[in-house]
Amino acid sequence: MGEVAPIEVRGLRKTYGALRRAKRVEALRGIDLEVRAGEIFGLLGPNGAGKTTLVKILLAIARASGGEARLLGRPAGDPRARREVGYLPENIRFPDFLHAEGALHYLGRLSRMSAADRSRAVPAALEQVGLFDRRRSKVNTFSKGMIQRLGLAQALLHRPRLVVLDEPTDGVDPIGRKEIRDVLVRLREGGATVFLNSHLLSEVERVCDRVAILDRGRVLRIGSVDALTRRANRWRISVEGDPGVAAAALGPLAAVTGGAVEVEASTTAALNEAIDRLRAAGVLLTDVRAAATSLEDVFLDVVEHGREGAS
Known part of the structure; x- marks a missing residue:
């Protein structure tokens, strides 16, 4: 099973x-x-x-x-x-007069955690989100990113198997977003x-x-990020030197984009043929991978076409 x-x-x-x-x-x-x-x-x-x-x-x-x-x-x-289940709401608030450790003990008491459980869980949660060294700092001295990480800590107090996060990086600066991403990756690595x-x-x-x-109210698309952003039948080939030389060797099915060559190849045989042509032209290849677009472009395209289909 x-x-x-x-x-x-x-x-x-x-x-x-x-x-x-x-x-x-x-x-x-x-x-x-x-x-x-x-x-x-x-x-x-x-x-x-x-x-x-x-x-x-x-x-x-x-x-x-x-x-x-x-x-x-x-x-x-x-x-x-x-x-x-641990939950971080979009706009979490903590009493300003409390320090980080006290805020988590306060929320733990509201959740009916025993003093013994809190004494173990609070330091562990602060360590998990990278705030243990600031455990005695007042909440009103925290940046938005630190507040969000403290919010994550409260969601992790009882070591949940599932963590639900509502806009955890909204309004957070780039450094804070990176810190939160790192926490999420560690959660996944820990099995959550x-x-x-x-x-x-x-x-x-x-x-x-x-x-x-x-x-x-409808799910328009679901899948892995790699699958959704991969461009069908398009391959990105990185080369040493001028990518324009490589594009010229491949003809009209190739184009230079972002310092590399994109080529259309619907089969493995077609891709291998393109690689052979580049090598025959003396072009040194450094990388070959499926061409991709951004998730934002995919999102806009899916929503636009979904609305057209519903109209």
């Missing part, structure tokens, strides 16, 4: 204003989604796509109108599942699953294994 999916959503629907037909808003329209154990999964979508509604249903803050949502093999509202809701596509592209693109 395979490992239980940390998040499993089947036919999930959410309608607001269901009692007044004219005011109905379909926030989620029968979505299917599965997050695998040990991955960082990104949820993408424009404003109003339904991302926040999905997170609320997963955390039992909102109730679904239909379909099913399961966490760690149990219904999303099951307290036994919720106890194994991370579900990341974000509109910062460059951050998602750097850290996520797979993503889902959501718009108007």
Whole structure:
């Protein structure tokens, strides 16, 4: 029997204003989604796509109108599942008069953690997010990035199997974003699953294994970042010297982009033929890889075509 999916959503629907037909808003329209154990999964979508509604249903803050949502093999509202989930809300706040260590002890008490458990969990969580050396610093001296890392620490107090993050790098400077990315990678390496809701596509592209693109309550695309950004039948060949010489040797199917050559080749044989032509022309190859576009370009294209298909 395979490992239980940390998040499993089947036919999930959410309608607001269901009692007044004219005011109905379909926030989620029968979505299917599965997050695998040990991955960082990104949820993408424009404003109003339904991302926040999905997170609320997963955390039992909102109730679904239909379909099913399961966490760690149990219904999303099951307290036994919720106890194994850490959550960082979008705009977390801490009492300014507390220091970092005190803030986590305060939240631990609210979660009914024993003093003994807190004495072990608080230093470990601060160490995990790189704030142990600032444990006695007042929260009101922290940058936005440090506040977010402290928020991550509170989500990790009870060593959850699943961590749900809502816009964790929004408003954070580049150094802070890098620090948060590093924490997420360490979580994955430690075996945790991370579900990341974000509109910062460059951050998602750097850290996520797979993503889902959501718009108007529907999942339009889901897959690995590599698969989504790979350009079909296009290969990027890096060469020593002038890439224009290589492009000329390959003819009209090649173009110079970003200091390398992109060539169209629909089969392995066609790619090998292009490589042979370059070598015959005396061109020294340094790298050959599938050509890729940015996740932002993929996102914009998927949303645009999804809306055209729905209109």
